[in-house]
Amino acid sequence: MKTEPRIDTREAILSAARLTVQKNGYNTLSFRDLAEDVGIKSASVHYHFPTKGDLAEAVMARFADDFNTVMEPHSDKPFDEAIDAYLALFRVGFDGSNRMCVGGMMAAEVTALPSPARGEIDRFAKAHIDWLKGVLSKKHKRMTADKLEAKATAIFAAMEGAQLIARGLDANEDVFNTIVDTYKASGLLD
Amino acid sequence: MKTEPRIDTREAILSAARLTVQKNGYNTLSFRDLAEDVGIKSASVHYHFPTKGDLAEAVMARFADDFNTVMEPHSDKPFDEAIDAYLALFRVGFDGSNRMCVGGMMAAEVTALPSPARGEIDRFAKAHIDWLKGVLSKKHKRMTADKLEAKATAIFAAMEGAQLIARGLDANEDVFNTIVDTYKASGLLD
C-alpha cells in the first residue's frame, strides 16, 4: 500500500499553461509544447481541455481562485500591511522569470478569447476590486460605495499598468518600484 | 499627366498591421490576412518586411513617431489642457473599434519580439515620459529631475493600466473614465 507521488495530468497541464501564459501570453501558448512539458502527446491535451479557449478559461479561473485564497487572510491586517501585501503580488514576476499577471496578460489578448474565458477575466477583476474595497472601507469609513469601487478599480488598473510597463522595459524591478512609490506619494494608494 | 491616387504598398501594410496589432495584438497578426487586406500575396509582404519581427519594429517605430508629431504642439498649452490632451490619447480605442495603444500591447507581448522591436518599445516609452516631464516641469518648477521622471513614468504606466483594464472589461469607456477621474482626484495627475 504505497502512496505514489500521483501526478494529476490535468493539474500538470494547468500549471504548465499558467506559467507559459504569464511569460509569453495566451496566443503563443502551444498545445504541442505544453504536451511535451507534461510528457504526453498534443492530442491528449484536448482530452482534458477540448479547445485552447477552454484551457484559457480554466487557467484564468484557477488564477482568480488562487488570488482569493492567498489574499483573504491579509484583508484583516492593518491597512498599510494589507496594501503592501497587495503590491507584493505584482512584484513576483520580477525575479528573473519575467512573469506577468494572468489577468493583465489576458486582458491584452481579450479579443482572441471566447466568451467564457472573458467571463473569468471579469471575475478576476471583481475579486481584486472586492478585496481592495474591503480593505479601503475600514480606513475610509464614510466613503460611499461608488467611491470605494472607483478607488479600488483605479488601484487595480494602476498596478496592472505598473507591471505591464516595467516588464515591457526590460523586466525592470527598479522601474516598477519607482512607479509604485510615486503612486504612494500621490495618495492614490491611501 | 495624371496624379493617380498612388498607393504605397509598404504604407498600406504598415497601417493595416498597426490596426490589427491595436485590436488583436502582434501574435495574432497573420501575414496572409494582412496580404489580403492590402491586396497582395503573403510572400510579397516579406519583400517589404522580411520577418514578422521586422514588421513589429516598423509598426512600433511609426507609432512612436506619430506620438511625437501629435503631442509636440500640445506641450506648450496650459497644464490642464496639455494633460487632458494626453488623457484623450488613451480614450480613442473606446469608439467601438476596441483598439489599444500599440506600446501597451507590445509590452505585454514583449517576449515574442526580437531585440530591435523591443528597442522601439523603449523609445516609445521614453517619448511619453519626456513629453510628460516637459509638461510637468512647468508646473513643478522646483521638482528634481528624478522626481519629474518618476512622476512621468507613473502617469504613463497608470494610463496604460487604465486602458488595459477598461478594455479587458468589455471595452468599457465608463470604467476608463472612472479610473482616470480617480487618478485625478488622488493627485497623481497634478
Place this chain on the structure above:
DNA sequence: ACCTGAACACCGTTCAAGT
C-alpha cells in the same frame, strides 16, 4: 477513463521564378 497517430487547414518563412 485516458491516450495516440494521422489527417486537415492554418501559420511564418524561404526561394526560385516571373515582370
Place this chain on the structure above:
DNA sequence: ACCTGAACACCGTTCAAGT
C-alpha cells in the same frame, strides 16, 4: 523593384483507434 506559387516545418483541431 516588386510580386508570385510552391514548399517547409509549425499550429489547433478532429477522429478513429487503441488500452
